[in-house]
């Protein structure tokens with residue numbers, strides 16, 4: 004008993020100290036007022052409102068899937084940064100770098116965490132979408148945020164797809180070859196797509212193997228060195244950047260649409 | 268045991284399994300009173316009870332246990348990149364079960380004139396600190412533990428170094444795109460790879476504007492939104508998730524179908540006897556050669572496609588769906604029809620292929636325009 008009192012006083016003394024207060028801005032949240040302030044006064048927590056309806060905190064309502072999708076995005080960013088220390092996106096090094104980073108790097112499960120995390124994120128995003136459908140949470144005023152969500156799902160799939168190429172093994176290049184072969188059939192801008200032959204000046208075809216949308220995606224006529232670099236940049240910079248913007252909008256709109264949905 | 272395996276092999280052929288699912292679906296998620304009556308009569312709603320969950324869980328697990336000890340299925344099942352699909356099967360079904368259970372519970376409450384279970388007095392809120400943040404923290408830690416255990420147990424796959432000269436057979440896209448790859452069996456790449464994905468994305472974004480039923484917002488419910496529910500679940504679970512399962516587990520070399528317990532014979536010969544609609548009409552029916560004029564040759568196909576996508580909704584708007592049309596207005600009605608009919612074009616084409624060996628409805632390879 005005496006010990007507990009001592010601890011508490013240590014805690015509260017810490018909570019009242021200048022250092023703590025300069026960082027956290029409020030004392031240890033004990034009173035109702037302080038607890039609300041702990042959320043409002045913190046840049047990360049103030050994503051939340053200070054108070055939410057009772058059903059909103061139940062696992063059974065949201066299954067936590069939106070939150071876990073975001074959490075996985077953070078995990079993937081962190082493990083991805085660690086992987087970037089070791090990985091060079093060239094045909095010469097990519098494959099051996101992957102072997103090195105599993106075999107030479109201590110506690111080398113970064114690649115596993117990153118890969119399984121990516122698969123898991125596809126799943127959590129799908130489950131999140133299912134729950135949003137099943138609770139009818141896409142109905143007004145949340146139509147727009149559902150749309151943002153659909154784009155987020157597309158972005159998640161594209162992120163996963165661009166990352167699939169980077170190990171530069173058989174699995175990687177053939178999966179990406181199969182996937183990007185679709186692009187040649189794009190109407191008008193793929194060289195084997197309907198309407199592509201209409202885009203011509205006289206006899207000169209504007210859309211051919213060396214100029215169509217697949218060529219732009221791959222940086223060449225087949226999956227090669229340029230594709231690896233392109234996918235690397237897309238995977239590490241471009242797509243995460245877009246994803247972050249859409250997530251910001253998504254989270255902001257949840258608040259603006261009146262917080263988590265619920266029965267009236 | 269072999270008998271059971273043969274049965275599974277037989278049942279999982281797309282023609283059989285897809286048909287079974289499609290026929291069973293309206294009874295599981297009844298969109299009309301008639302189906303609802305049958306659902307009650309046959310006790311299908313009992314799927315959404317704890318007992319139902321037990322049986323669903325046991326049958327899936329039974330399948331995977333047999334599969335695990337089968338030398339052929341073991342190869343596909345234990346591929347590290349296929350683990351997520353097994354997780355997907357369990358988690359999707361669990362989550363739908365849970366949602367439906369809550370929905371039926373809420374439906375009963377609404378019938379009794381009560382509020383849904385999620386309802387609370389708006390003034391009676393809880394504080395985010397600590398009531399929400401501690402749940403988030405626990406969820407995050409548990410999930411991280413799960414991820415770490417998964418990562419320690421199963422190594423990320425790495426095959427031979429990339430070799431552009433050695434095409435593996437089958438070459439598969441990443442698992443979440445296998446539904447699209449499966450559509451390639453029935454449609455050309457410009458449709459299955461480009462138009463359909465665009466329609467899926469735009470169509471999904473359009474859902475809140477097409478479903479103007481105001482009921483059932485913010486709580487689990489089924490009865491109040493059963494038509495929308497049925498269409499969404501059919502599109503998502505059958506035309507997307509189930510096709511992924513087929514693409515992963517039942518497609519072997521040359522994208523031929525193999526039952527789960529069959530050996531992936533790379534030399535399996537499947538006769539290609541598919542015939543275009545134009546050939547059916549001009550050669551088989553009229554006993555003439557194909558006309559040289561492309562438009563004349565494919566005229567029947569054009570009539571069929573335009574009739575299906577544009578004329579039929581127009582006629583329906585005047586007759587059977589008159590009420591819907593008046594309720595929705597022209598723009599909303601045509602959007603719903605365009606996306607809905609495109610979605611159902613997939614199963615329709617599948618059955619045309621299976622029943623009549625129909626290859627293309629419109630076949631203009633000269634323009635890369637095949638439907």
Ligand code: HEM
Nearest residue numbers: 065069070072073132135140148149152153155156263264
């Ligand atoms: C990277 C992907 C995504 C992330 C990180 C994300 C994150 C979140 C979070 C944290 C919430 C709060 C409630 C909850 O956890 O369920 C939420 C709500 C919501 N999300 Fe997402 N989401 C994503 C994708 C999607 C998708 C694919 C859809 C739909 C197609 C969607 C539609 C919505 C809607 C409509 C809400 C409001 C739900 C309500 O008020 O009940 N989101 N999202």
